Amino acid sequence: MPTFATKTGLPRYLRDEQERIEKVAASLGLDFFPVVFEMLTYDQMNEVAAYGGFPNRYPHWRFGMEYERLSKSYEYGLSKIYEMVINNNPGIAYLLEGNSLTDQRLVMCHVLGHVDFFKNNFAFRATDLDASGQVVDPIKSHGKYEPNRKWVDKLANHGAAVRRIVARHGIEKVEDFIDKCLSLENLIDPYSPFVVRHREEPEDEEPREVEVPRLHAKEYMDSFINPDEYMEEQKKKLEAEREAKKDKFPKERQRDVLLFLLDHAPLERWERALLGVIREEAYYFVPQMQTKVMNEGWASYWHSKLMTEHVADPQDIIDYSDSNAGVMATSKGQVNPYKLGVELYRHIEERWNKGQFGKEWEDCDDLDAKRHWDLRLGLGKEKIFEVRALYTDVTFIDDFFTPEFAVEQGFYTYAWSNRNERYEVETREFKAIKEKMLAQFTNFGSPFIYVEDGNHENRGELLLTHDHRGVDLRADYAREALASLVRIWKRPVCIRTILDGKEATLRYDGEEQTVRNGDA
Amino acid sequence: MSLKIDQDHYRFRNIVRGKIRDNLRRYISQGELIGRKGKDLVSIPIPQIDIPRFTFGDKQQGGVGQGDGEPGDPLGGDPQDGDGGAGKAGSEAGEHMLEVDVTLDELADILGEELELPDIQDKGKSSVVAVKDRYTGIRRVGPESLRHFKRTYREALKRAIASGTYDPGDPVIVPQHEDKRFRSWNTETEPVANAVILYMMDVSGSMGDEQKEIVRIESFWIDAWLKKQYKGLESRYIIHDAVAREVERDTFFHTRESGGTMISSAYKLCAQTIDDHYPAEEWNIYPFHFSDGDNWSMDDTLSCIEIMKKDLLPRVNMFAYGQVESPYGSGQFIKDLREHFGTDERVVTSEIRDKDAIVSSIKDFLGKGN
Numbered sequence: 001m002p003t004f005a006t007k008t009g010l011p012r013y014l015r016d017e018q019e020r021i022e023k024v025a026a027s028l029g030l031d032f033f034p035v036v037f038e039m040l041t042y043d044q045m046n047e048v049a050a051y052g053g054f055p056n057r058y059p060h061w062r063f064g065m066e067y068e069r070l071s072k073s074y075e076y077g078l079s080k081i082y083e084m085v086i087n088n089n090p091g092i093a094y095l096l097e098g099n100s101l102t103d104q105r106l107v108m109c110h111v112l113g114h115v116d117f118f119k120n121n122f123a124f125r126a127t128d129l130d131a132s133g134q135v136v137d138p139i140k141s142h143g144k145y146e147p148n149r150k151w152v153d154k155l156a157n158h159g160a161a162v163r164r165i166v167a168r169h170g171i172e173k174v175e176d177f178i179d180k181c182l183s184l185e186n187l188i189d190p191y192s193p194f195v196v197r198h199r200e201e202p203e204d205e206e207p208r209e210v211e212v213p214r215l216h217a218k219e220y221m222d223s224f225i226n227p228d229e230y231m232e233e234q235k236k237k238l239e240a241e242r243e244a245k246k247d248k249f250p251k252e253r254q255r256d257v258l259l260f261l262l263d264h265a266p267l268e269r270w271e272r273a274l275l276g277v278i279r280e281e282a283y284y285f286v287p288q289m290q291t292k293v294m295n296e297g298w299a300s301y302w303h304s305k306l307m308t309e310h311v312a313d314p315q316d317i318i319d320y321s322d323s324n325a326g327v328m329a330t331s332k333g334q335v336n337p338y339k340l341g342v343e344l345y346r347h348i349e350e351r352w353n354k355g356q357f358g359k360e361w362e363d364c365d366d367l368d369a370k371r372h373w374d375l376r377l378g379l380g381k382e383k384i385f386e387v388r389a390l391y392t393d394v395t396f397i398d399d400f401f402t403p404e405f406a407v408e409q410g411f412y413t414y415a416w417s418n419r420n421e422r423y424e425v426e427t428r429e430f431k432a433i434k435e436k437m438l439a440q441f442t443n444f445g446s447p448f449i450y451v452e453d454g455n456h457e458n459r460g461e462l463l464l465t466h467d468h469r470g471v472d473l474r475a476d477y478a479r480e481a482l483a484s485l486v487r488i489w490k491r492p493v494c495i496r497t498i499l500d501g502k503e504a505t506l507r508y509d510g511e512e513q514t515v516r517n518g519d520a
Numbered sequence: 521m522s523l524k525i526d527q528d529h530y531r532f533r534n535i536v537r538g539k540i541r542d543n544l545r546r547y548i549s550q551g552e553l554i555g556r557k558g559k560d561l562v563s564i565p566i567p568q569i570d571i572p573r574f575t576f577g578d579k580q581q582g583g584v585g586q587g588d589g590e591p592g593d594p595l596g597g598d599p600q601d602g603d604g605g606a607g608k609a610g611s612e613a614g615e616h617m618l619e620v621d622v623t624l625d626e627l628a629d630i631l632g633e634e635l636e637l638p639d640i641q642d643k644g645k646s647s648v649v650a651v652k653d654r655y656t657g658i659r660r661v662g663p664e665s666l667r668h669f670k671r672t673y674r675e676a677l678k679r680a681i682a683s684g685t686y687d688p689g690d691p692v693i694v695p696q697h698e699d700k701r702f703r704s705w706n707t708e709t710e711p712v713a714n715a716v717i718l719y720m721m722d723v724s725g726s727m728g729d730e731q732k733e734i735v736r737i738e739s740f741w742i743d744a745w746l747k748k749q750y751k752g753l754e755s756r757y758i759i760h761d762a763v764a765r766e767v768e769r770d771t772f773f774h775t776r777e778s779g780g781t782m783i784s785s786a787y788k789l790c791a792q793t794i795d796d797h798y799p800a801e802e803w804n805i806y807p808f809h810f811s812d813g814d815n816w817s818m819d820d821t822l823s824c825i826e827i828m829k830k831d832l833l834p835r836v837n838m839f840a841y842g843q844v845e846s847p848y849g850s851g852q853f854i855k856d857l858r859e860h861f862g863t864d865e866r867v868v869t870s871e872i873r874d875k876d877a878i879v880s881s882i883k884d885f886l887g888k889g890n
Contacts, residue, residue: 063529
């Protein structure tokens with residue numbers, strides 16, 4: 001598009017800044033892809049931000065919605081986009097025309113942190129592409145790590161493909177179908193790139209005979225520990241299970257509902273193409289969702305370190321502090337990922353510098369000794385670099401969110417009070433905070449849903465199960481999501497879940513929704 | 521400059537306005553609409569459409585926050601649902617709750633457009649004509665006190681240039697008699713369209729906070745629309761349980777009384793107010809009554825109908841009755857009204873089940889252009 005990609009290059013003085021900052025960052029150990037900074041006007045910025053950072057996406061109203069929100073809030077001075085960078089090789093980041101030099105420096109430092117993270121955190125390997133633009137298996141080793149991540153091109157190609165479909169079938173029809181796909185967007189298997197979910201069984205081979213695992217025992221004890229009757233009984237049970245499984249479809253319950261639909265739903269070609277696009281993009285954004293806290297924390301850690309120790313001139317400091325404080329602000333009802341992340345990294349760094357880890361530390365009950373614990377190991381920097389490569393938010397918080405940290409940072413949990421009809425602070429107890437925190441980050445706060453049966457009740461209906469972990473599904477939204485599934489599966493769809501403490505099955509047949517209590 | 525996003529934005533606007541993709545409209549977030557600030561500004565949340573997904577019901581969930589507060593302290597404000605994990609490609613520092621100012625007039629326009637409301641037809645009550653002189657014209661003669669300096673100067677300059685006496689080095693312009701221009705007035709007649717809305721609300725025990733919230737939102741929009749249609753709009757507020765009294769706007773929305781319900785008491789007071797202050801020849805009169813439809817007795821309902829027939833209907837442009845559903849009310853009153861005034865154009869009734877029904881109810885009330 002001609003309006004874009006013209007005159008977005010950096011002016012000379014900013015190119016010099018970039019060079020200088022990159023040199024400092026590299027000398028401190030950051031390892032990033034080459035970064036291309038583009039300079040945008042505020043409406044271009046809002047446009048790109050609405051597209052999730054990409055100059056070109058498929059047409060859809062929700063980008064327009066995002067654009068309206070961003071431009072209104074910019075025009076009314078409520079917020080402005082502070083930085084934007086996309087996971088691509090080369091890294092692409094945007095600077096807002098007319099920002100002060102201090103802000104531009106701050107953004108550059110922040111962006112380098114992100115690009116280092118994109119390159120080095122393992123989760124992002126799931127976004128490596130091969131020469132033809134397909135996602136490669138991230139588990140296989142590559143030698144020197146210079147991955148292809150031309151996602152800007154890929155998403156632009158998606159845009160072109162969708163536009164072709166629109167030209168053929170009309171925007172109404174296509175957009176409606178995209179809405180349906182988007183309402184199922186979270187039904188994917190975030191860890192699937194790193195796990196082998198099922199192995200192919202060779203088809204022509206007879207299935208091996210059922211073998212009951214025996215408990216290890218000395219020979220003379222064997223008949224007591226693994227009695228024959230019991231072994232026989234177990235064998236029958238396993239055989240029955242296998243028999244029941246034989247006609248089951250899918251064989252194992254499947255987490256990637258979108259993949260199941262792509263493989264098995266009766267879709268027209270253009271519908272399949274759209275669903276494929278949505279699924280691929282959903283997977284592209286997974287690592288960013290898995291590492292929101294770590295990623296923002298890492299970038300904030302580095303912008304603060306780079307700015308205050310190397311980059312900022314003395315007269316920048318006040319402006320820098322002001323911008324930085326805005327980013328780090330905490331709120332009563334929400335965890336600020338920037339703040340949580342940066343504080344966790346600093347906490348880790350301090351602990352490993354002082355040797356506050358390991359068995360001796362864990363076993364120490366003397367609070368005073370703990371407070372003055374300092375073995376002067378100086379391992380902090382090494383540790384945080386390791387953490388940024390090997391963790392995602394859930395493991396990050398699970399391992400490093402400690403009681404000391406929770407107290408220091410003033411965390412609490414809150415809950416809805418039915419009596420007072422408002423949200424209230426619930427407790428400051430560490431266990432509750434951590435549990436709730438982890439629950440929020442597990443599966444990005446989405447429910448766990450699986451395809452259980454593609455031929456439910458032998459009527460070609462689709463049965464999903466919701467792995468209920470204490471919180472019910474939102475009923476009206478669940479109904480709409482079921483409706484989307486019906487549109488794609490073209491047969492009735494059920495979901496088995498728990499409502500108000502009772503097992504329930506929601507079923508939608510295209511016309512009405514029924515709720516049946518108990519097992520379906 | 522045209523942007524690629526314009527097309528997507530245009531489609532989004534059209535969805536919000538209900539021109540396309542009707543099935544998405546119910547996910548447009550409503551939020552609080554009232555919140556007038558300053559002169560005639562109101563803050564409204566930016567429309568957002570949620571794409572429905574399998575997700576958790578929020579209230580069970582709660583979340584984690586940071587800051588001061590003891591267990592049991594209110595959080596203050598509605599926390600955004602606590603999905604710390606979700607979010608977009610590293611954009612945006614701290615998302616604030618966004619509110620945007622729109623003038624009341626703009627809002628009324630949007631409302632009118634959204635609901636396809638017709639402009640209100642004047643009921644011939646604007647026979648009272650106000651005469652006003654406005655200085656809108658220019659004449660060549662007039663008193664010096666009305667001389668139009670700029671125009672006069674311009675004429676003089678034109679003449680000077682045309683006659684070649686203008687000297688850019690010494691740009692002195694001396695106006696002569698024929699250059700002079702004077703302001704002059706035109707007499708305009710304008711019909712005085714005065715309107716009064718008389719809000720009546722049942723505040724008996726059965727009207728809960730939710731019901732009042734509905735009345736509050738609905739009356740705000742009715743106010744906004746009629747204000748746009750009439751220059752001098754007045755509002756009066758009457759609350760009633762077994763007795764009626766007139767109150768301030770604020771009291772109107774926040775009173776909670778208990779006890780019985782005698783609707784006729786409110787209608788009597790309404791008729792009285794009209795008698796005392798708003799002669800029907802000069803005023804467009806709009807009584808709006810909201811209740812949960814539970815009246816004390818059939819006798820009282822009959823006397824309501826009597827008052828309406830005799831005292832109210834002959835004088836008003838329209839009588840509107842909105843029935844809010846409540847768990848306690850019998851909802852009988854609307855049926856009685858419909859039975860007696862089923863064909864009468866001046867009586868408009870509407871049932872408001874919940875917040876979502878407000879829009880269609882406003883359309884019921886104002887859609888006829890009475």
